[in-house]
Amino acid sequence: MRSLIFWRRKTAEIKQDPAPSKLKYRMQRWMLTPGIRLGLRIGVPFCLVAVLGSAYMANEVRRDALRSFVAEMRQTIRNRPEFMVNMIAIDGAGGDLADDIREVASLRFPVSSFDLDVDLIRDVIVTLDPVKSATVRIRSGGVLQVDVIEREPALVWRSHQGLALLDETGAHVAELGHRSLHSGLPLIAGNGADAHVEEAMQLYSVARPLGQRLRGLVRVGERRWDVVLDRGQRIMLPAKNPASALERVIAVSEVRDLLERDIAAVDMRLAARATVRMNNTAVQEWWRIRQMNEGG
Numbered sequence: 001m002r003s004l005i006f007w008r009r010k011t012a013e014i015k016q017d018p019a020p021s022k023l024k025y026r027m028q029r030w031m032l033t034p035g036i037r038l039g040l041r042i043g044v045p046f047c048l049v050a051v052l053g054s055a056y057m058a059n060e061v062r063r064d065a066l067r068s069f070v071a072e073m074r075q076t077i078r079n080r081p082e083f084m085v086n087m088i089a090i091d092g093a094g095g096d097l098a099d100d101i102r103e104v105a106s107l108r109f110p111v112s113s114f115d116l117d118v119d120l121i122r123d124v125i126v127t128l129d130p131v132k133s134a135t136v137r138i139r140s141g142g143v144l145q146v147d148v149i150e151r152e153p154a155l156v157w158r159s160h161q162g163l164a165l166l167d168e169t170g171a172h173v174a175e176l177g178h179r180s181l182h183s184g185l186p187l188i189a190g191n192g193a194d195a196h197v198e199e200a201m202q203l204y205s206v207a208r209p210l211g212q213r214l215r216g217l218v219r220v221g222e223r224r225w226d227v228v229l230d231r232g233q234r235i236m237l238p239a240k241n242p243a244s245a246l247e248r249v250i251a252v253s254e255v256r257d258l259l260e261r262d263i264a265a266v267d268m269r270l271a272a273r274a275t276v277r278m279n280n281t282a283v284q285e286w287w288r289i290r291q292m293n294e295g296g
Helices: 002-015 022-031 034-057 060-078 095-105 118-126 193-206 208-213 242-256 280-295
Strands: 087-091 131-139 143-150 155-159 162-166 172-176 187-189 214-220 224-229 234-236 263-267 275-278
Touching: 022 034, 034 060, 087 095, 095 118, 095 143, 118 131, 118 143, 155 193, 162 193, 187 193, 193 208, 193 214, 193 224, 193 242, 208 214, 208 224, 208 242, 224 242
Parallel strands: 087 143, 155 187, 187 214, 234 263
Antiparallel strands: 131 143, 155 162, 162 172, 214 224, 224 234, 263 275
16 A cells, blocks of 8 residues: 555656656757747748738739839928928029029929939039039028039130130130230230140249230240230240249349340240340341441
8 A cells, every 4th residue: 555655656756847858958949049039030020021022012903003102102202392492592603603503403493302413413513614613402491502612713815716714723714705804814825825824823923023014925836935025025935944044034134124125035945045036127227337337
C-alpha cells in the first residue's frame, strides 16, 4: 500500500516539472533570434501589405481610379492659395533691365510655386549681358523675389559692329548708340581689344599724366596697343611690357617736351631703340632750315 502511494506521489512530481522540453526550448531560443524577431515584426506585415496591394492593383480599373485620385490631390495641393505666386519683384536693376528680365522670365501670374524652377529662372536671367549675378527666391506673400547686381561699364569699345560698353573684365554690358552718352569712359578700339581690357585699364592708369590729350587705345594686329593722342599723334607700344614703354615715353616727354613737338609718332616697338617720326610739315621745315644753313 505504501509503495503504491509513493509511486503516485513520484508520478505527480514528474508531471508538475516546469522545465520545457528540448523542442520547446529550441523554438523559444529560435524566436529570440534578432533576425527572426525583426522578420516577424516588419517582414510579415510588409509581405501581407504587399500581397494585399498587389491583389488590389491587379485590376486596371482600380489602378486608373488611384491615378486619378493622386493627380487630383496633387493638383489641389498645388493650387492652394498659400502656394501661389502672384507677382515678381526685381531689385538692383534699372528700368530697361527690369523689363528685359520680365520678358525672358516669361511668367504668367498667378502660378503655383511648385511649377517654378527658381534655378532655371536665375540661369536665364544671368544670360543677359548687363547682369553680373542674380539670386531668385520665393518669399512670403506670393512674391518671386529677384535680386540683381548689374555690370558697371568701365570702357567703351569701338569695333566694326559699332560701340559697346564693357565692364572691367571685358564682359559685354550693352550696345552704345553714341559716344557722347558715356564720354567720360575710356575708349578702346580694334579687333580683339575686348579680350585685353585688364591691360588697357593698366595703360590708362599709366597715361594719366597725358590728361585731356589722350583720345584712346587702338589694338593693332590683335597683339599690341597704340596710344592715340590729339593732333593725330601716336605712341606705338610693344607687344610685351607696354606699360613700362609708355612710362618711358611720358618720362622723356616731361623732361624734354617730346610730345609737345611737331611729331607724328613715337615708335617703342623696339625697346632698345625708340624712334620718333615727324610730321610732313616738320620735315619740310627741317629741310628748309638745313638748306638755308648750307647756302649760308
